[in-house]
Amino acid sequence: MIVVPILLFALAAVVIVVGGLATLKKLPGNSVFGLRVHEARKSPEAWITAHAVAGPVWLVAGASLTFGALVSLQASGFMWVIPAVTTVVGTIALSYGANLGARTAVLYDQNVSAKKNADTTGGCCSSGGGAETHDIAEAPSVDVNALRQAARQADNQ
DSSP: OOHHHHHHHHHHHHHHHHHHHHHTTOOOOOSSSSOOOGGGGSOHHHHHHHHHHHHHHHHHHHHHHHHHHHHHHHOOGGGGHHHHHHHHHHHHHHHHHHHHHHHHHHHHHHHHHHHHHHHHHTSOGGGTTHHHHSOOOOOOOOOHHHHHHHHHHHHHO
């Protein structure tokens, strides 16, 4: 059963290389490896930031797969449970890292968009002079009698 350790070692090598490059902020933008969310691909800074968050978790996934590959070299009987569990743990860690990276990319994109909107609108309107230039919207009036009548009807039901 040499096929299982070879497959696990190959997968672990890919995950460790990609995770290491991502952690070191050296993973080049590409369409094969890395996050495929739109927000991560918007700019090189978003790509680097998202992968810098996902990279360390991907290294843990690679370590888990490597441990499973090492155990599977000598596994027999119930020892095959260990490579199976480490493969599941590696898959979960890989998914979790991708989730963290994708969320980071979305937050980064929202932050950049908020900064752009703040720059174009002139910042905060409470910095003086903002109230004079804008019309203040009047609050809608509330019919208190209708509100009381509705409350009475609700209480009687």
